[in-house]
Amino acid sequence: MTLRGFRFALRKNVLVEPGFVHVSSRYPAITVMPVLRTVTHKPVGIARIVVMCVPLLHVHGQALGAGTCPRDVVLAAGYYIMFHRPPGYELVTLGQRVRMLMASCATADLLSRASALEAVQLIVRPGLTPYHPGVKGASPSRNCRCSIVDEVFMNCLRCCSRSVAPEGNNVTNGVDALTIVRQQLRTVRSGEDMNFEGKVPHVVGVMGASGDLAKKKIYPTLWWLFRDGLLPEDTAFIGYARSKLTVAELRAKCDQYMKVAPGEEAKYEAFWKYNRYVAGSYDTRRDFELLDKAFAEFHKGSSEVGNRVFYLALPPSVFETVTAHIKETCMAPKGWTRIIVEKPFGKDTASSAKLSSHLSSLFREDQLYRIDHYLGKEMVQNLMILRFGNSIFNPLWNHHNIASVLISFKEPFGTEGRGGYFDEFGIVRDVMQNHLLQILCLVAMQKPCSTRADDIRDEKVKVLKSIEPPTLNDVVLGQYVGDPSGSGEAKLGYLDDPTVPAGSSTPTFASAVVHIRNEKWEGVPFILRCGKALNERKAEVRIQFKDVPGDIFGGMAKRNELVVRVQPNEAVYVKMMTKTPGMSFEMEETELDLTYRARYKGVKLPDAYERLIVDVFCGTQMHFVRTDELAEAWRIFTPLLHEIEGKKPTPIPYKFGSRGPTEADDLLAKNNFKYYGTYKWTDPGK
Numbered sequence: 001m002t003l004r005g006f007r008f009a010l011r012k013n014v015l016v017e018p019g020f021v022h023v024s025s026r027y028p029a030i031t032v033m034p035v036l037r038t039v040t041h042k043p044v045g046i047a048r049i050v051v052m053c054v055p056l057l058h059v060h061g062q063a064l065g066a067g068t069c070p071r072d073v074v075l076a077a078g079y080y081i082m083f084h085r086p087p088g089y090e091l092v093t094l095g096q097r098v099r100m101l102m103a104s105c106a107t108a109d110l111l112s113r114a115s116a117l118e119a120v121q122l123i124v125r126p127g128l129t130p131y132h133p134g135v136k137g138a139s140p141s142r143n144c145r146c147s148i149v150d151e152v153f154m155n156c157l158r159c160c161s162r163s164v165a166p167e168g169n170n171v172t173n174g175v176d177a178l179t180i181v182r183q184q185l186r187t188v189r190s191g192e193d194m195n196f197e198g199k200v201p202h203v204v205g206v207m208g209a210s211g212d213l214a215k216k217k218i219y220p221t222l223w224w225l226f227r228d229g230l231l232p233e234d235t236a237f238i239g240y241a242r243s244k245l246t247v248a249e250l251r252a253k254c255d256q257y258m259k260v261a262p263g264e265e266a267k268y269e270a271f272w273k274y275n276r277y278v279a280g281s282y283d284t285r286r287d288f289e290l291l292d293k294a295f296a297e298f299h300k301g302s303s304e305v306g307n308r309v310f311y312l313a314l315p316p317s318v319f320e321t322v323t324a325h326i327k328e329t330c331m332a333p334k335g336w337t338r339i340i341v342e343k344p345f346g347k348d349t350a351s352s353a354k355l356s357s358h359l360s361s362l363f364r365e366d367q368l369y370r371i372d373h374y375l376g377k378e379m380v381q382n383l384m385i386l387r388f389g390n391s392i393f394n395p396l397w398n399h400h401n402i403a404s405v406l407i408s409f410k411e412p413f414g415t416e417g418r419g420g421y422f423d424e425f426g427i428v429r430d431v432m433q434n435h436l437l438q439i440l441c442l443v444a445m446q447k448p449c450s451t452r453a454d455d456i457r458d459e460k461v462k463v464l465k466s467i468e469p470p471t472l473n474d475v476v477l478g479q480y481v482g483d484p485s486g487s488g489e490a491k492l493g494y495l496d497d498p499t500v501p502a503g504s505s506t507p508t509f510a511s512a513v514v515h516i517r518n519e520k521w522e523g524v525p526f527i528l529r530c531g532k533a534l535n536e537r538k539a540e541v542r543i544q545f546k547d548v549p550g551d552i553f554g555g556m557a558k559r560n561e562l563v564v565r566v567q568p569n570e571a572v573y574v575k576m577m578t579k580t581p582g583m584s585f586e587m588e589e590t591e592l593d594l595t596y597r598a599r600y601k602g603v604k605l606p607d608a609y610e611r612l613i614v615d616v617f618c619g620t621q622m623h624f625v626r627t628d629e630l631a632e633a634w635r636i637f638t639p640l641l642h643e644i645e646g647k648k649p650t651p652i653p654y655k656f657g658s659r660g661p662t663e664a665d666d667l668l669a670k671n672n673f674k675y676y677g678t679y680k681w682t683d684p685g686k
């Protein structure tokens, strides 16, 4: 159960008392079924708690982790503890210690093996008997010893440790684990803001199916979710676009991006069997009626009950007309309809407000899922856990201790033929106003009162409202030029891209300083920096702490830095000073290092889109952008964007493959970010 669920449950007048235990012989799992009673001891149902030894690797664990899992799940380090309950009932405490365990791990959703075992021992109190439903003569009874459960659980742990080989490719166990997870996905409803209707037919409409985004991102993601059984049982897909394509032609466009592994061919065939394609224009009602018919075909035989997801992978020019037609002709008659909207969500305050008011005239907020795919990234989601699931950071997280915050996005390639789109938007709209600002919100917001989507988004909005719009004086803008000594694409500058208008002054690099005018952050510069055609691919957050006050080391101590590397090679590390080992009393820089590939060997982290699409099916909006959030984001950047467009400042040229304009380093230095250039990292894995 997640912390949010647990806290919620504690407020309800329902008690839990030990029930019966089922030790699965087939899977490494223990099921405990405590009886739920009201405070007057009237039984109200039976909860089900499953402790499964599931190697994360095999279940693509993160896709099912907190926030995205449609059930009450505490994700242990390699184990799931699942709390099931009858619809409408809340599960309450299983004892103070279990509650503490849950609370300590809840937002992090990480339990150590020891604490998973402890939780089980506490849940399965002495006096319970293992119970095998379906076995003749077996019945719930209260007279047995807990040690049997301990023993089985220990065996599960052993079995699990064996199955998580360093490379983690034990397929047999993985398949079993996935089977379990799939079964759970299809049967459980959660009373909070998640709800996975595993048995109801669902149809995903990919609007703009012939396009680039569809073939590179949407169809591959749908296939991976289908392959792993993470979609409702009866899910079909309809592509819609103007081009007259057959499903076979659509498939041919997507094939190279689908990453079909050997052995998955039959499943891949099956995936395409669930696909249809409807060609139609974006502004003709009749075509949308035909699309609606295609949807209805999939709902036949289920009393026409069926849910619909529309993924709008479309150019902004047709957005309004398509959504209006969806609303008029294609809404699910019995079931929900959800609309996934891809950026750009407008170009400035006015255009975004127009789009938002158009959308909200058609759909409720809970039907709208605005994707910012950075919110689906592992380390971006981890920001909440790092901050609020640890007591060490929170007291330091303010202007008393933090000198500056640097949030960076770097890409080692240029516009690659997307110059037409890019030139209209520029790097500020493409990356800074959305991805970097979303990260900033998660770094700077106050603790939300729960992990419910709207509690989090309320806090994000508060941060945004406290940000003063930057002006040109707070910004360094750059544009890449070819590097004559580089090779291939690196020889070419932005203006050499044939899709870019001649003489364009659109920035491909921007560094901007923003200030959050609230009590927590007064005086702390937040520097947002992003660029294309740079020296590396990297997205990271760098929290730089202030110099040690009352220095006794003659200025030798360098500032501490907490670095959260979003990509590549996810890591969290704290740069700190230590005594140089040996006789001397010198000091040197070192780090506390959590490198994911070392700590979570072989764990496959799901793609951001996978997580987010599962979220849409579950109806959780935690990782999606709310209308007011978007309006605030535009309020912050619109004045700057208009100033750039009005004054057309010449961007500073920087070489393809460089770190960007050196003026950006000067901006950092001016804003209380110290770079020493002395830190040396030794990769322990090498």
Ligand SMILES: NC(=O)C1=CN([C@@H]2O[C@H](COP(=O)(O)OP(=O)(O)OC[C@H]3O[C@@H](n4cnc5c(N)ncnc54)[C@H](OP(=O)(O)O)[C@@H]3O)[C@@H](O)[C@H]2O)C=CC1
Pocket (backbone or CB within 6 Å): 408, 563, 569, 571, 572, 573, 591, 593, 594, 595, 659, 665, 668, 675, 676, 677, 678, 679, 680, 681
């Ligand atoms: N767990 C792990 O995998 C760990 C890896 N490391 C690695 O060690 C290396 C060094 O760590 P890091 O924390 O980056 O150490 P540093 O503090 O030395 O920072 C190095 C980075 O500073 C930036 N920089 C260079 N010149 C300037 C300047 N004049 N002003 C401001 N910034 C400048 C560059 O990044 P930019 O171009 O972005 O500005 C450079 O990559 C990195 O490659 C890091 O990934 C370190 C610890 C743990």
Ligand SMILES: O=C1O[C@H](COP(=O)(O)O)[C@@H](O)[C@H](O)[C@H]1O
Pocket (backbone or CB within 6 Å): 373, 411, 430, 431, 539
């Ligand atoms: O939204 C965008 O993001 C990508 C970078 O995404 P990543 O997941 O590969 O980091 C960027 O290339 C693109 O320009 C931008 O529109």
